[in-house]
Amino acid sequence: MAMWSLRNLLLWEALLSAAASGTQVHGQVGGSVLLVAERPAGFQVREAIWRSLWPSEELLATFFRGSPETLYRSRFLGRAQLHSNLSLELQPLESGDSGNFSVLLVDTGGRARTQILQLKVYDAVPRPVVQVFIAVSGDAQPPKTCQVFLSCWAPNISDITYSWRREGTIDFGIEPSGLFTDGQVLRISLGPGDKSVAYSCIVSNPVSWDLATVTPWESCQREAAPGKSSYKDVLLVVVPISLLLTLAGLLSAWHSYYSGKKQKDVCIDRVAPETENPLVALP
Structure with a gap:
């Protein structure tokens, strides 16, 4: 029965993806972030599904009939916690955790609501x-x-x-x-x-x-x-000028090489007919 509900919820999510709204969330490497599941007034949640959409599609957490589950074999295994308000906490964050997430909520009346969140994880800024x-x-x-x-x-x-x-x-x-x-x-x-x-x-x-x-x-x-x-x-003045001169020299050398190669090809085309005549046998 639970698997049947899961398949139907995923189908609902696919059908309602056009109505999804995006929210940006920022996190720091080594810290935690809370992905908040927003619920309209009077929306009594019966089932919920959290998924990672990008860079890989993975099932992260579910809520069925009052029972939360987070032990899915995703890259967030052991780092995901589903709270009582159905918001998902991820910790400790890693640099590769950035991506898109979705939560699908279904109420007791059968209405479905999909929310998309964009997580960006940053490194802590070092002292300049x-x-x-x-x-x-x-x-x-x-x-x-x-x-x-x-x-x-x-x-x-x-x-x-x-x-x-x-x-x-x-x-x-x-x-x-x-x-x-x-x-x-x-x-x-x-x-x-x-x-x-x-x-x-x-x-x-x-x-x-x-x-x-x-x-x-x-x-x-x-x-x-x-x-x-x-x-x-x-250094402040000479280094940029030196780089510009080096670049100019490389461009000049490339132009000379290209021009010389083109002239050489033209000369070969002109000489080729003349070198072929002596090879013709005389009667």
Whole structure:
């Protein structure tokens, strides 16, 4: 009888898939997430089915006649718990748990309701690394201002956003004109009055965030030398130019090779008829 009910519920779910609604849920690797089964007012649930739809279709949990069951051989075996309100809790989360899930609810009157949930599991954001690049003028006297590039990078992570704030001020906003590379690089100009000013790079994703703080003026005093350019500033300029020149050289070499090959093919086509005549036997 239970198997008959299960087959009929799966059929109901297929017929009602067009009426399904999608909900996005975020989770963190190592943590837990609750997939909530929403029930309309007056909807008295008699049977329920939780399934994983993507990347693989698996039966996760069922509720029949007041009896919950989660011991199905899915990738969530031992990590799924069906609560009394028919919401499904998954823990601990793994990076491969992202995907689509569905819950089918059937009430005592035979009405069915299907809900689709999209789970996205993120890694915890690590503490970013901030590097200070100093641009030094060629004047004999120490400069009155210090041009600084702050570069922020979070290792081994994806789906993150970068933002900056100037500590100790009410307005934490940074002018967009000073931001480069999707917010990873910040350009600022400092003077003697900014000796104690600190800047923080904040990296975040939908489930976590972290930051790193630096005081750029310290690097201005330590690394700037009159008449010389900081080696970091040189790298900031030279490396992109070197990459562009290398790419241009490769494109030029490819064009020369392609053009030479095309000319060679044309020459072969022209010479071929002439080299065939001496091979013709004379009468």
